[in-house]
Amino acid sequence: MKINLVEKSEKISSEVEIIFVKDLENLTNDKEVLEILDFKAKDESCVLLAESKKIYVGFEDNSYECIAIATATAIKKLQTTNFKNAKIELNEVLEENFKALVEGAALGQYKFVDYKSEKDKKKIELDIIVDEKTKKLESILNESKIIAKAVNKARNMVNTAPADFYPEVMAKMAQEIAKDVEIKCEIHGESYLEKHKMMAMHSVGRASIHESKLIHLTYKPKNPKFKIVLVGKGLTYDSGGLSLKPADFMVTMKADKSGGCAVLSTMWAIAKLELPFEVHGIVGAVENMIGGNAYKPDDILTAKNGKTIEVRNTDAEGRLVLADCLCYAQDEIKDIDYIFDYATLTGACVVGVGEYTTGIMGNNEVLKRNAVASALKAGEYATSLDFNRFLKKTIKSEIADVCNVANTRYGGAITAGMFLDNFIYDENKNKWIHFDIAGPAYVEKAWGYNAHGASGAGVRTTIGFLKDLLED
Template structure:
């Protein structure tokens, strides 16, 4: 992680290997910036311009808002990370929220998943100097605290990304359980790990069925953080499919690649627990992860099977590749016993959500429109894309079963993200209907290209949005 230092000197007087300057198109000429070379090189505030003579990296932005500066910071560090610069200096570009966004971009620009490479590119950049000059003339109050928050978010996102990117040969349910124990030890959290005997005792028949063909035993992970004076009790549930072959409803080869990322919801929950504990938010927070594989074999659960869930409802299986909702059904049942003020699940649940919203946007579902709006707004403020999807009474009919209480897939290919959310709703008790949110992160969880402040692969989707939601939730409640 980059080291951050505050300097009382101005931009020109501060010694550094490189200066980082953001240039809005509307204002190429700024008093504190030497822009004499702009005309010589034809620079008009677009893209990145490295002035080697002045040792300044100019990064063009559309505007000096938090979203533009966060992404520009990421691009800047990503650009120079392989260059021989040990430190860089940076001015002040706005209030604490803007500066926090800038530093989150800078810190994540250093990220690369290279654990499995024989030759690793080790960045030389180690320090960032914040100088007492810029768009505003003084360093904002409490900036150190907000930058510390950026460091916590970056570290938590990297934790999630590393876990999601780890291949399935290593990232088994036991791997996730050990990661949870490590997080618990580091942050003094309570950690409970339930094995297959525990799941059987809890009558989690749907969860156990998904695991049947795997050589790796399942685990139910339960982390607990409780501040001294919690203002609310919230439970998070994450889908932790460490690999999803589709089961007997086998995925095509091209669709099986990247299924190591089907644990993204569970990894997001672990990362949120880590961030909330380090930020010492006044809340009681529970993180529950259903960790298993969905494989093929002689003991695999089958289309036509009828499973019995912890909540007591029977489920007709018509497609074994709709397994995440089976695991979540039992985990959500377990979560409601904790009697939360708010219950949120995160899952890479449906390809239909990606088709409908694209790769970069999460779907927000539930019965409480105000709660959905609050999460959507929190995501926007945190720099994530999320949009509300509405339940539809006509789609509900598509998951009816002739032989069981409910079917695990809809009888139509259309509206799959919503019908999957409505399936989960069947396992939410009446008193928690208005307290529950379902977040489908199938689109942004894992993208095979750089985008926004994310490198190739896992993004940690849901982490920033949820942390912001929790901060807002305890303020209002």
């Protein structure tokens, strides 16, 4: 989609106009027709008046969410027509929510059609009409287009089938991203994992025909304000290993790479936006499969930091990959200010907070609150989940340092986060946040401005958090 900022004095050739409605009573045109069609000024309510070439879309309040959903709803309606050009006249409400307007349009038009034999090739152009272009509006437009493109990059990667997206492919994708934005990229294979005693990650991938890859992207501008590490779970497919998933639970497991895809896309956006931070993106790209060489329940694995892990369930594999990736990050990168990890880690998080919400965990209450605030401000749902000493006891092992699953079915998202805490060094305990994106990363139905499938969860939250750091 092409989005343009156009002054009223310029020639405009748009075929249809999109009109936002918060209160039907204030309409001067088409009110009677809309009432006959039972149009309501509500979120996701939309009517096309083909003869007058107008799309009316409802919204309930002046929030990011409502404006973004309204824009996406209108664009989706436009996609059902033969119109190729639309315009929106910017009023006071839309100008105050210009970021939501742009991102709602760019995210709402997204479709994943790579595997369709007949593809919809229609390109839509959106003109946003203003009295006068300002540097502020142009800046928001450019920034929001980059952010939305990064989200859509993550969506594409996550939606790609596992036969076409395995660890080697993920590594090549990282190299392409690095080349595009001129940042450093290092790729390490299984011999590196063995040499550096990263046997938790190595064990998860050893039964796959695809070699596991440790990916490390580095963006280093001049005079960075902070040093930030982003770590992503890149399980390109998760069968559950020898603790095999039921057949219907395996469907959608291509989405287990969502955390890693979010990190790769966020690194691209950070470089494109030229944010003044040194940022490292680390992804453990692994495929968890079955075979004669598969790791087993009852195995004792040793992570990079020397801690031993009792394996009681091979389907709790993402935390094993992250454990070594977190240790690698802290060993290789010194004087870190923030460490964030992203993972579709637990079904328990989905049970606890629903499909649309990220669970945020860590030891620093202020940092967690700030992350939740940044997520909500950026348009993503998030909530804080608290560690406690009693749940910590449930991952205690009698024969190793820690167990990879708890001895209780309750609080599984939190116990998984507390497992990861074992691999955060003391000096970094208050600098670390764990994002469990198992719910919003992949949903098998359209919601808001998200299409069926991947949502790119985590990208906007992270960019929002970094930008909020600039305002502190």
